[in-house]
Amino acid sequence: xxxxxxxxxxxxxxxxxxxxxxxxxxxxxxxxxxxxxxxxxxxxxxxxxxxxxxxxxxxxxxxxxxxxxxxxxxxxxxxxxxxxxxxxxxxxxxxxxxxxxxxxxxxxxxxxxxxxxxxxxxxxxxxxxxxxxxxxxxxxxxxxxxxxxxxxxxxxxxxxx
Amino acid sequence: xxxxxxxxxxxxxxxxxxxxxxxxxxxxxxxxxxxxxxxxxxxxxxxxxxxxxxxxxxxxxxxxxxxxxxxxxxxxxxxxxxxxxxxxxxxxxxxxxxxxxxxxxxxxxxxxxxxxxxxxxxxxxxxxxxxxxxxxxxxxxxxxxxxxxxxxxxxxxxxxxxxxxxxxxxxxxxxxxxxxxxxxxxxxxxxxxxxxxxxxxxxxxxxxxxxxxxxxxxxxxxxxxxxxxxxxxxxxxxxxxxxxxxxxxxxxxxxxxxxxxxxxxxxxxxxxxxxxxxxxxxxxxxxxxxxxxxxxxxxxxxxxxxxxxxxxxxxxxxxxxxxxxxxxxxxxxxxxxxxxxxxxxxxxxxxxxxxxxxxxxxxxxxxxxxxxxxxxxxxxxxxxxxxxxxxxxxxxxxxxx
Amino acid sequence: xxxxxxxxxxxxxxxxxxxxxxxxxxxxxxxxxxxxxxxxxxxxxxxxxxxxxxxxxxxxxxxxxxxxxxxxxxxxxxxxxxxxxxxxxxxxxxxxxxxxxxxxxxxxxxxxxxxxxxxxxxxxxxxxxxxxxxxxxxxxxxxxxxxxxxxxxxxxxxxxxxxxxxxxxxxxxxxxxxxxxxxxxxxxxxxxxxxxxxxxxxxxxxxxxxxxxxxxxxxxxxxxxxxxxxxxxxxxxxxxxxxxx
Numbered sequence: 001x002x003x004x005x006x007x008x009x010x011x012x013x014x015x016x017x018x019x020x021x022x023x024x025x026x027x028x029x030x031x032x033x034x035x036x037x038x039x040x041x042x043x044x045x046x047x048x049x050x051x052x053x054x055x056x057x058x059x060x061x062x063x064x065x066x067x068x069x070x071x072x073x074x075x076x077x078x079x080x081x082x083x084x085x086x087x088x089x090x091x092x093x094x095x096x097x098x099x100x101x102x103x104x105x106x107x108x109x110x111x112x113x114x115x116x117x118x119x120x121x122x123x124x125x126x127x128x129x130x131x132x133x134x135x136x137x138x139x140x141x142x143x144x145x146x147x148x149x150x151x152x153x154x155x156x157x158x159x160x161x
Numbered sequence: 162x163x164x165x166x167x168x169x170x171x172x173x174x175x176x177x178x179x180x181x182x183x184x185x186x187x188x189x190x191x192x193x194x195x196x197x198x199x200x201x202x203x204x205x206x207x208x209x210x211x212x213x214x215x216x217x218x219x220x221x222x223x224x225x226x227x228x229x230x231x232x233x234x235x236x237x238x239x240x241x242x243x244x245x246x247x248x249x250x251x252x253x254x255x256x257x258x259x260x261x262x263x264x265x266x267x268x269x270x271x272x273x274x275x276x277x278x279x280x281x282x283x284x285x286x287x288x289x290x291x292x293x294x295x296x297x298x299x300x301x302x303x304x305x306x307x308x309x310x311x312x313x314x315x316x317x318x319x320x321x322x323x324x325x326x327x328x329x330x331x332x333x334x335x336x337x338x339x340x341x342x343x344x345x346x347x348x349x350x351x352x353x354x355x356x357x358x359x360x361x362x363x364x365x366x367x368x369x370x371x372x373x374x375x376x377x378x379x380x381x382x383x384x385x386x387x388x389x390x391x392x393x394x395x396x397x398x399x400x401x402x403x404x405x406x407x408x409x410x411x412x413x414x415x416x417x418x419x420x421x422x423x424x425x426x427x428x429x430x431x432x433x434x435x436x437x438x439x440x441x442x443x444x445x446x447x448x449x450x451x452x453x454x455x456x457x458x459x460x461x462x463x464x465x466x467x468x469x470x471x472x473x474x475x476x477x478x479x480x481x482x483x484x485x486x487x488x489x490x491x492x493x494x495x496x497x498x499x500x501x502x503x504x505x506x507x508x509x510x511x512x513x514x515x516x517x518x519x520x521x522x523x524x525x526x527x528x529x530x531x532x533x534x535x536x537x538x539x540x541x542x543x544x545x546x547x548x549x550x551x552x553x554x555x556x557x558x559x560x561x562x
Numbered sequence: 563x564x565x566x567x568x569x570x571x572x573x574x575x576x577x578x579x580x581x582x583x584x585x586x587x588x589x590x591x592x593x594x595x596x597x598x599x600x601x602x603x604x605x606x607x608x609x610x611x612x613x614x615x616x617x618x619x620x621x622x623x624x625x626x627x628x629x630x631x632x633x634x635x636x637x638x639x640x641x642x643x644x645x646x647x648x649x650x651x652x653x654x655x656x657x658x659x660x661x662x663x664x665x666x667x668x669x670x671x672x673x674x675x676x677x678x679x680x681x682x683x684x685x686x687x688x689x690x691x692x693x694x695x696x697x698x699x700x701x702x703x704x705x706x707x708x709x710x711x712x713x714x715x716x717x718x719x720x721x722x723x724x725x726x727x728x729x730x731x732x733x734x735x736x737x738x739x740x741x742x743x744x745x746x747x748x749x750x751x752x753x754x755x756x757x758x759x760x761x762x763x764x765x766x767x768x769x770x771x772x773x774x775x776x777x778x779x780x781x782x783x784x785x786x787x788x789x790x791x792x793x794x795x796x797x798x799x800x801x802x803x804x805x806x807x
Binding site for chain 2 (some may be wrong): 642647648655660704706715719
């Protein structure tokens with residue numbers, strides 16, 4: 001006995017595939033792709049199509065120049081990229097790296113390409129640190145922006161006579 | 162000496178699969194531990210800014226040193242032309258690769274950034290002995306691989322001697338490099354000694370042979386193949402010589418240090434005042450050196466294989482202890498920044514540093530051992546490594562029919 | 563390619579003369595600064611060798627201003643875990659076993675000329691800049707901690723946990739090794755390291771400058787009163803010198 005499902009299997013698979021593809025389309029856009037938040041100002045330091053392809057090259061070259069030769073030009077410096085591209089949204093919140101609202105994550109989450117820059121670099125400009133919600137870092141003991149203060153230092157450096 | 166036939170083991174028994182399951186369990190635990198340490202950061206381990214290399218490194222360096230030593234049996238056959246050892250050359254070479262793989266796994270998984278292994282494999286600072294070691298370790302795998310090929314494939318058999326000599330020289334360089342990791346450290350009182358490199362070479366002889374003996378006897382017992390007395394006696398005497406040599410090097414190292422007043426602090430620490438480190442040092446000498454010698458050379462025990470097995474186990478235990486004293490003891494003793502002064506600070510200057518190993522570190526180290534053992538257990542099933550019989554009639558060149 | 567014509571050259575001569583005059587007027591003020599700012603697009607050279615001088619006679623026993631300043635400047639957060647928390651600079655208390663004399667001094671990365679940490683790093687992440695500052699390139703640090711084994715001054719720390727909200731001039735992250743950078747981000751702008759600035763507020767025990775320049779304050783002080791290096795016997799020629807030990 002052939003079931004309705006078996007008879008219409010091909011048609012069902014076609015419908016399922018179309019439905020799956022439809023989920024990846026942005027509601028607002030005409031093309032498939034990530035929603036990239038807008039940065040400060042009108043234009044990046046390089047044209048968009050150049051940046052899209054070569055941003056890692058610019059950054060890697062700049063980081064070696066800065067680290068080893070002390071060249072601190074601003075054009076391709078990561079700090080400057082972040083200062084324009086990571087901004088508050090209309091609600092006054094700043095997205096954290098890993099969330100789709102963060103400039104770098106918007107594309108990198110979509111493309112599934114892992115980056116480790118923000119394990120060491122701050123993911124937002126210095127003046128925006130403290131705005132928006134915190135990410136609780138993995139299992140560090142009660143973080144709470146604790147800096148080593150004078151009293152703690154004196155307690156630690158006090159040596160027995 | 163008759164023609165030697167090699168065959169793989171069946172590997173179908175409950176015992177075989179049981180042991181494989183045990184090793185697999187340890188490996189899973191090691192992978193879990195490594196993930197735990199990497200995810201949270203090293204603050205979950207006992208390693209600190211004072212003791213930067215801990216239990217994982219003890220296991221890793223031990224396995225790497227033992228790996229180069231395990232190749233000795235094959236080298237004695239190919240380089241020094243001792244026919245009696247030739248049948249065991251295949252097992253010896255494959256065991257060497259297995260031990261090295263286990264040691265390297267532990268070393269890599271303990272890195273702060275193991276995801277950057279590609280960088281370590283492609284960007285080299287050639288002034289660093291560590292960088293040279295990376296090349297030596299991977300090269301060892303390749304060269305010994307070729308060496309095994311010449312042993313097992315008749316068409317390239319004529320290159321066996323050249324391959325054997327190359328492998329032997331490479332393995333000496335490797336162990337010298339491993340010892341120099343510590344020998345080149347001018348900063349610490351417990352290191353900074355040229356003798357560390359040859360001492361590590363001698364240690365590799367004993368550790369490698371002890372592990373080889375244990376693996377050999379277990380395999381032949383487990384598969385009910387015959388292992389003749391002649392070959393066991395040869396290996397026994399060899400182990401005795403190597404253990405005695407380690408004791409000699411340790412004695413020379415410490416006696417030389419004792420001669421220099423500058424080193425009296427660290428020597429007093431290791432030999433007398435270091436608490437756990439002193440206990441471990443003397444344990445290494447007695448349990449890892451003197452007792453095995455007694456077991457090996459006692460006249461009434463010459464035919465007793467259990468005593469040889471026990472001696473081998475004690476050599477392995479003594480070896481791990483020796484690594485612990487060298488690696489961790491060397492870091493526990495404070496740096497001498499201001500000789501003649503009592504020093505204290507918030508950064509643990511001037512004090513003996515303490516180290517409490519944690520479970521994840523231990524499981525990672527044991528996982529490395531499990532990787533080596535699972536590799537050799539799989540290899541003897543997949544390849545024709547073991548002579549069908551090592552009975553005296555077959556394997557002893559001097560056997561009188 | 564532009565071709566100069568005569569009207570352009572006279573304009574240039576005027577502007578050049580004006581600039582020269584302005585320069586002569588301004589230059590003395592610039593010279594009064596301890597160090598010269600480097601233009602952003604200019605690479606560092608070995609014409610300069612940055613060093614520090616610590617006068618331990620002026621270093622107060624109970625003062626930790628340099629340590630506090632460094633921790634604040636570099637964004638070094640503590641977790642109440644002294645054994646694994648990072649310390650770039652620390653106050654060390656010395657008691658002479660023979661005389662009983664006690665003094666304290668700050669110890670940080672000594673920025674050696676032939677640094678053991680640079681020698682042993684397998685990837686070259688630990689490196690010395692041409693102007694003498696020893697740094698860790700954390701992009702290629704694999705966290706093997708061999709440099710920590712090799713350093714005679716225990717200057718290096720390993721980052722044992724996740725970090726966030728780093729200072730943008732001192733990126734730091736879990737699994738890499740770090741140490742005092744001699745505030746290279748300030749030095750390149752022509753400023754003193756944070757510890758020196760903080761010490762200058764009260765006890766004025768720390769100096770920073772160009773060891774290659776015989777006219778710099780640090781060189782003049784070294785010439786007049788001498789200066790010792792910690793563990794000078796190792797022959798590493800550190801850039802940090804001490805007086806009074």
